[in-house]
Amino acid sequence: xxxxxxxxxxxxxxxxxxxxxxxxxxxxxxxxxxxxxxxxxxxxxxxxxxxxxxxxxxxxxxxxxxxxxxxxxxxxxxxxxxxxxxxxxxxxxxxxxxxxxxxxxxxxxxxxxxxxxxxxxxxxxxxxxxxxxxxxxxxxxxxxxxxxxxxxxxxxxxxxxxxxxxxxxxxxxxxxxxxxxxxxxxxxxxxxxxxxxxxxxxxxxxxxxxxxxxxxxxxxxxxxxxxxxxxxxxxxxxxxxxxxxxxxxxxxxxxxxxxxxxxxxxxxxxxxxxxxxxxxxxxxxxxxxxxxxxxxxxxxxxxxxxxxxxxxxxxxxxxxxxxxxxxxxxxxxxxxxxxxxxxxxxxxxxxxxxxxxxxxxxxxxxxxxxxxxxxxxxxxxxxxxxxxxxxxxxxxxxxxxxxxxxxxxxxxxxxxxxxxxxxxxxxxxxxxxxxxxxxxxx
Ligand code: NAD
Numbered sequence: 522x523x524x525x526x527x528x529x530x531x532x533x534x535x536x537x538x539x540x541x542x543x544x545x546x547x548x549x550x551x552x553x554x555x556x557x558x559x560x561x562x563x564x565x566x567x568x569x570x571x572x573x574x575x576x577x578x579x580x581x582x583x584x585x586x587x588x589x590x591x592x593x594x595x596x597x598x599x600x601x602x603x604x605x606x607x608x609x610x611x612x613x614x615x616x617x618x619x620x621x622x623x624x625x626x627x628x629x630x631x632x633x634x635x636x637x638x639x640x641x642x643x644x645x646x647x648x649x650x651x652x653x654x655x656x657x658x659x660x661x662x663x664x665x666x667x668x669x670x671x672x673x674x675x676x677x678x679x680x681x682x683x684x685x686x687x688x689x690x691x692x693x694x695x696x697x698x699x700x701x702x703x704x705x706x707x708x709x710x711x712x713x714x715x716x717x718x719x720x721x722x723x724x725x726x727x728x729x730x731x732x733x734x735x736x737x738x739x740x741x742x743x744x745x746x747x748x749x750x751x752x753x754x755x756x757x758x759x760x761x762x763x764x765x766x767x768x769x770x771x772x773x774x775x776x777x778x779x780x781x782x783x784x785x786x787x788x789x790x791x792x793x794x795x796x797x798x799x800x801x802x803x804x805x806x807x808x809x810x811x812x813x814x815x816x817x818x819x820x821x822x823x824x825x826x827x828x829x830x831x832x833x834x835x836x837x838x839x840x841x842x843x844x845x846x847x848x849x850x851x852x853x854x855x856x857x858x859x860x861x862x863x864x865x866x867x868x869x870x871x872x873x874x875x876x877x878x879x880x881x882x883x884x885x886x887x888x889x890x891x892x893x894x895x896x897x898x899x900x901x902x903x904x905x906x907x908x909x910x911x912x913x914x915x916x917x918x919x920x921x922x923x924x925x926x927x928x929x930x931x932x933x934x935x936x937x938x939x940x941x942x943x944x945x946x947x948x949x950x951x952x953x954x955x956x957x958x959x960x961x962x963x
Contacts, residue, residue, distance in 0.1 A: 572949075589601055730909075731911040745777070886948065891918055929943045
């Protein structure tokens with residue numbers, strides 16, 4: 522007998538088909554990021570046509586690995602950390618997605634991030650599925666040696682499912698080139714051969730790509746400029762508020778400033794700063810590099826964190842963590858356009874409020890796809906051991922971002938849907954088309 526909540530059938534002991542119950546951590550009433558993702562998929566199913574019969578594929582990650590990561594601390598004790606690697610979908614190619622080190626990392630979060638990677642990779646049409654990893658740890662509490670031991674042990678533990686043709690990690694929140702170098706080295710040591718293509722976002726001297734560091738911010742900037750043209754917003758003089766001034770937010774802030782915009786507010790883990798006439802972005806980037814935060818930046822006003830969302834601005838760029846724009850603050854946002862540098866910064870309820878209020882949201886799954894696009898270039902260069910110059914990389918990146926955004930814009934107009942739903946329509950069709958062509962094995 523079929524259970525109404527699922528379409529998946531499995532054989533029972535007596536041979537009659539029945540449904541496998543969906544485990545609680547996969548269900549939509551798990552209100553974490555995975556629950557948000559499931560709601561986003563549900564919104565798109567009506568537009569999938571005959572491919573809709575495969576839609577449950579999108580609601581179940583292909584593979585989830587939870588690992589124990591034990592290390593010796595410098596004080597002689599042993600600490601255990603919980604690590605994850607989730608491969609959401611590999612229909613279109615190997616898994617691809619970053620590794621996050623953060624004290625609040627959960628399985629629900631990593632699952633959602635892996636699923637958004639499937640959507641994003643399909644949206645910009647790079648030949649990857651989606652994956653993501655993470656360790657529940659505050660890396661700032663570790664010494665350099667502890668951080669290296671934890672990274673290496675985690676890499677060894679997930680080594681059974683990653684590889685240049687299987688699943689290729691990359692940097693995310695609190696992980697960087699050095700961590701990618703340790704991951705590449707650990708995997709290579711275990712394999713007995715140097716495998717540069719196992720991770721992207723590596724240092725240039727280890728097969729990294731020129732342009733990778735700035736790529737996500739450059740993609741945010743590129744789609745922002747394209748969207749601004751559609752809504753008649755002049756970038757020159759536009760006021761911008763950025764949450765998160767790290768790899769993504771810092772670069773996006775710099776590129777918008779170079780194009781004549783003003784960054785009027787920045788929020789990071791250290792607090793919120795504001796200057797109506799525009800912050801000195803090069804000086805702020807230097808300050809963040811030296812002190813680790815935008816807090817205490819000379820000449821800026823300090824704002825209470827909750828007031829960040831009400832700042833008078835034209836463009837808001839969330840570039841920190843998930844679920845930051847919620848039903849509570851979406852009504853207060855003054856920006857005409859939100860560009861999602863972060864993954865999953867807007868909840869579905871907030872999305873609806875912004876749409877009703879006429880605020881254009883450029884969704885993460887297209888807006889921050891510049892990083893994975895140049896990661897793809899890095900992987901291609903590693904395979905061919907032939908490296909391109911930065912101008913070529915940036916030109917190819919900008920072309921892919923502009924073309925993908927134009928395609929999504931056209932689908933949004935055709936179906937009169939948000940850009941998020943339009944991106945999901947484009948991406949889910951590509952994923953499920955591949956799924957259908959490959960068929961089910963065995
Ligand atoms: P990062 O570690 O370089 O920077 C993170 C920033 O967020 C820092 O400025 C930090 O202070 C801030 N932050 C952390 N906690 C905060 C809080 N509670 N409130 C306000 N600010 C807070 O990370 P990143 O690489 O810039 O990634 C930022 C976001 O962009 C993440 O959602 C990530 O998944 C997404 N993203 C990154 C890339 C990439 O290539 N790095 C690609 C696509 C998406």
